[in-house]
Amino acid sequence: MEEDVETRKISSSFLRDHSYATEADIISTVEFNHTGELLATGDKGGRVVIFQREQESKNQPHRRGEYNVYSTFQSHEPEFDYLKSLEIEEKINKIRWLPQQNAAYFLLSTNDKTVKLWKVSERDKRPEGYNLKDEDGRLRDPSMITMLRVPVLRPMDLMVEATPRRVFANAHTYHINSISVNSDYETYMSADDLRINLWNFEITNQSFNIVDIKPANMEELTEVITAAEFHPHHCNTFVYSSSKGTIRLCDMRTSALCDRHAKFFEEPEDPSNRSFFSEIISSISDVKFSHSGRYIMTRDYLTVKVWDLNMENRPIETYQVHDYLRSKLCSLYENDCIFDKFECVWNGSDSVIMTGSYNNFFRMFDRNTKRDVTLEASRENSKPRAILKPRKVCVGGKRRKDEISVDSLDFSKKILHTAWHPSENIIAVAATNNLYIFQDKVN
């Protein structure tokens, strides 16, 4: 990927994206599974759409596997909490895949209150020749049955069906912002604004509370949990980030309730940068372990930071995503954009990190070469199979030909959710209600 960032050889191949723009189709989460064969998206209407990568065919070697729709299902429905007279949105906040253990695929999807485990399986045979019912399913008159037969399995058109296998409900008073599957593949955690619960996949009627930062007196509340994730290899370790820009690493072996952290990551504030918005822009919107488990990456409003787990007092790398917005914070506060929660992702080898910005821009940073690139996910500015052109935002007075000025940025076009294939250079970028998939150009 380093080479690609330098020479900018990133091609784009578009999948069939949504052609309508109703609010329900706004994509709210994107996630590759562990092999990269499947890509799941969740939207504001509670639906999950899973794409599957085509098998590479020998006939068309230049066409690397494209992603086509594999399955679509309604994961969550809108609900009404009668006790509080509040609506519960059906928007899918997060999807996380389980590692594949048999022919079926399993994923967790969550809205604000309920986590569900879905099984996605293929059916390409069906039984024919029942005794008690005919082919249409109607019951046969028992008196008309004169002989017994054994049903046989006959091939049928491939059908992909999704069934909810578990529903984990009623465990969260506040809005769930993260779910994370543990490396033991037996448990997972769900985190809301003030609490984190640990679940066993087999048990839906109870969960363990492992973090609780709710103050006894809600008047004293000044900090909330913004994201949480398990360590990729150590099943006892997890991290959670806060709205004050801190990350806590906890070890579940120390105590049942992990209110006391094992490590506390916080960068001292730069006094010259202090303003009324300092706290808001320091709020961490996403935290991700590297694949190696050695580093964590955090995203706050203006930067992405990489931390070494062994050093708590400051990050080892800081990347400016869109520092030109620093002088616009008041406007962004007024129109609420300052509260946008951007996600960040690692590539498979932990050498490149990616995050989104405004105007359908997204940014990639190469940790080794220290080069970065800004790209745009939009139909008007790139054709299918065309190499993406790097974009640039001009901050000074003179605007060059292809640059865009800060004041012309469209703040309604934000890229909050992106995903990177676990082993190849394929990325998925969600731009409002459109999904873009970009691949490396072959040779």
Add this chain to the structure above:
Amino acid sequence: MGEEEGLHQTQLLDTMFVRGLKRKCFDGEEDIEGTLAGIKAIPSYNLQRQSLLDMSLVKLQLCHMLVEPNLCRSVLIANTVRQIQEEMTQDGTWQMINTQSTGQASLDRLVSTDILCRSSREQAEGKHVPGYTTYNKDFEGDQAQDSSETMSTASSVQVPRNLQSNVWEMENPQENKGNFQKSLDQIFETLENKSPNSVEDLFSEVDNSYYDLDTMLTGMMSNSKMGHCDGLETFSSPTATASNSNCKSDLNELDHIVEILVES
């Protein structure tokens, strides 16, 4: 786009909230040529801060009206309000406003996070909340005090203030502001005393204008889910919208009141 308009309106404010320059009363003028017109165009630091405080309070008010407030956002806004209030207390500007209206100790005036973060539903369950009613008085006090200054400041500062005054203004601005506050006071007193008032008693005390305002605002929020800029701008035609407003939000508010009483 509401968001783009918001950018232009507060562009001047943006230049003042640039990094590191908290005390920008005089520093800001270095950016301009130094003409008299230039000095007049930049709002003073105190006015900017006041404007930010007002904007934040309005945001929190709006998030009260929403069905499920985003807790993270509420907490961050509340912390910003606290920060401003603490600075104003240290400045002495907070004391000034204090002595003008009621003369209470300054720390009591700090709005508690509790009020600012909880939904109106949870508020009803909670304890006595002195900060809320005094906040209302502050807001009106500021309005009265700064109205004369509003005229002479730059238009970009004026716009947010006008938006806020539209929030509270209907046909009879002064009357309705007072009625709104009185109704809230009565509701909270009822909760405090925990006396088993009947539903009818509560309703008979509450002025109808409370429901009108509330209906209008909840009607706003359910109609337009765009940025708050858009929501605030539609306040300019209250009567038209009141007629279109959701009956459901009326009932929701009544349900809230009933539930408050059932719990107490």
